[in-house]
Amino acid sequence: MPLTDEQIERYSRHIILKEVGAKGQNKLLKAKVLIIGAGGLGAPAAMYLAAAGVGTIGIADADEVDLSNLQRQIIHGTADVGKAKVKSARETINQMNPDVTVNTYRTFVSSENIRELIRDYDFIIDGTDNFPAKFLINDACVMEKKPFSHAGIIRFKGQLMTYVPGEGPCYRCVFKNPPPKDAVPTCKQAGVIGAMGGVIGSLQAMEAIKYIIGKGQLLTGSLLTYDALTMEFHKIKLPKDTHNCPVCGEHPTITELIDYEQAECDMK
């Protein structure tokens, strides 16, 4: 579809870019990205994707906006406290950009629903804050052959990597299994500096955009870590060998999704 005059103006700073142009902008307008978790990571990711004109954005989250979310979850405002996060997120996006269709899923992802949920999307963003969900998203994306961006944030640190089927290790290749529950603090107990979600969530949006327009190099086969206190980014090369992985390897032993138990304090 040709871009309207309004779209040419709205996306002019994209269209000017050699790597994007009208062709790339049209790819963005046709793309479908699912964001799981409308929290510290998902909020900025959703907003940059919406502003970029990603035509369909799905948001899955079961929670309601809490006052303690607002320090970092910038898609929600004070008046949204008590509202479903997916509803609050949709309202913000609708205000930002009428070109975006928002699909909302007010649910926790589980082995029961995740494969069907991701099937319809081109790229998945893991914006969750717990290990069971991260492994579930990884395994489901491997099984459904969907590219996704993993990220995690805690205190003053953040990390992310990108999985593209056949182009490098998955999250389980690198991290094997969730840590024993209650062994590792989540950001709820440990705290997190609000802008960390902005840094890492925006990088996740950047990976999604590059995947969609097909330009540049993704964080496939690499883990990018960020330490805000020392102000250091590190790009760590991950082992190339994936064939022993229990989910993405040659002889997978995980062929059904697993619902790992969540740490007590993360349950509502």
Next chain:
Amino acid sequence: MPEITFDAEVDITDKVCPLTFVKAKVSLEELEEGEVLAIRMNDGEPVQNVPRSMKEEGHQVLKLKDNEDGTYTLYVKKVEA
């Protein structure tokens, strides 16, 4: 000198920078490799910037014609990157 033949034309006299170049670029993207776009633009900023930006994108600037009414027409041949 014979007139240049072109495959499509676009008028960017109603735009200001950077939408001048953006509108021309969008029109050029709709053409096939080797086809020629005629771009009508105002004197001044567009004449300074649009030909240069087109060259930077790798396209071939064929001619800038003075229409003697305060506008110019730029002929650009599309070169795929």
